[in-house]
Amino acid sequence: xxxxxxxxxxxxxxxxxxxxxxxxxxxxxxxxxxxxxxxxxxxxxxxxxxxxxxxxxxxxxxxxxxxxxxxxxxxxxxxxxxxxxxxxxxxxxxx
Amino acid sequence: xxxxxxxxxxxxxxxxxxxxxxxxxxxxxxxxxxxxxxxxxxxxxxxxxxxxxxxxxxxxxxxxxxxxxxxxxxxxxxxxxxxxxxxxxxxxxxxxxxxxxxxxxxxxxxxxxxxxxxxxxxxxxxxxxxxxxxxxxxxxxxxxxxxxxxxxxxxxxxxxxxxxxxxxxxxxxxxxxxxxxxxxxxxxxxxxxxxxxxxxxxxxxxxxxxxxxxxxxxxxxxxxxxxxxxxxxxxxxxxxxxxxxxxxxxxxxxxxxxxxxxxxxxxxxx
Numbered sequence: 001x002x003x004x005x006x007x008x009x010x011x012x013x014x015x016x017x018x019x020x021x022x023x024x025x026x027x028x029x030x031x032x033x034x035x036x037x038x039x040x041x042x043x044x045x046x047x048x049x050x051x052x053x054x055x056x057x058x059x060x061x062x063x064x065x066x067x068x069x070x071x072x073x074x075x076x077x078x079x080x081x082x083x084x085x086x087x088x089x090x091x092x093x094x095x
Numbered sequence: 096x097x098x099x100x101x102x103x104x105x106x107x108x109x110x111x112x113x114x115x116x117x118x119x120x121x122x123x124x125x126x127x128x129x130x131x132x133x134x135x136x137x138x139x140x141x142x143x144x145x146x147x148x149x150x151x152x153x154x155x156x157x158x159x160x161x162x163x164x165x166x167x168x169x170x171x172x173x174x175x176x177x178x179x180x181x182x183x184x185x186x187x188x189x190x191x192x193x194x195x196x197x198x199x200x201x202x203x204x205x206x207x208x209x210x211x212x213x214x215x216x217x218x219x220x221x222x223x224x225x226x227x228x229x230x231x232x233x234x235x236x237x238x239x240x241x242x243x244x245x246x247x248x249x250x251x252x253x254x255x256x257x258x259x260x261x262x263x264x265x266x267x268x269x270x271x272x273x274x275x276x277x278x279x280x281x282x283x284x285x286x287x288x289x290x291x292x293x294x295x296x297x298x299x300x301x302x303x304x305x306x307x308x309x310x311x312x313x314x315x316x317x318x319x320x321x322x323x324x325x326x327x328x329x330x331x332x333x334x335x336x337x338x339x340x341x342x343x344x345x346x347x348x349x350x351x352x353x354x355x356x357x358x359x360x361x362x363x364x365x
Contacts, residue, residue, distance in 0.1 A: 055272035088247030
């Protein structure tokens, strides 16, 4: 069983309209790399050029903000649910 | 001061609520709310707050009504196209509830005027249409210790939360920096379904009334996400960031500033 990644609406263009996708990895970093393999182009919306999570995008593992866990090294396991939640500021949102 | 016969009739359905009653109604009448943006979010916010009898509503918006606003901005009608939004909004609100005092400002909320404006009101509701203003409003509310009801909407999706400065997570605790100009972010129109703005705007009005009345639990330290396409709400816990640049232990932002790096072209989705 893989990790379920929930995709915000504006990024669903890159996942063929799917709001939830399955990915594999031991950490958030690995998970995002796998997400990029499956849906090319999605990672640059979530991470900057150095691969760091953009500061207006939050990632939650089972509804816990990874900034208050181990950041992108936060461990994930099969069955976990990971949500990507960008700031929506009156339409200002990574898309 | 007691309620008039007309007031008893007008507000009867909310006076019936035991947590409101005449005392709560009086409290609303003595309250003042600043609504930033008279658009897709500001419309339901202003309509519900005026209807509920909030005594003073400050409206600030520098735009005129366009035909493309009408599918979601219910304060304005086809006859208002070309008219300043604060004017058409004031007319609609006065027609709905003549008792409400309206302070309409045909201008933009900026770093220069934000703190003074915020200070004049009890609760601030941010329905603005661009990122820099969002951070200006947040920072001004933190510095002036005014509760903020923050909401955003795009496509079929929205989110909202309440900030109690010094007590709960602020916008910068949750999203430390605005999206930068350029980069991978595309500052283009994404579109929005009017009813999604209605959902978030109505919830913002609801949270505002709760704050004014001291009712229930405010939506603090939680990000309520409306996944409109899926028809689902998600309630995501968030927390204050001790390193927050504006409300953290050693804030680096000590006065409100316009952020020149933010993506200024992202406008008019609300």
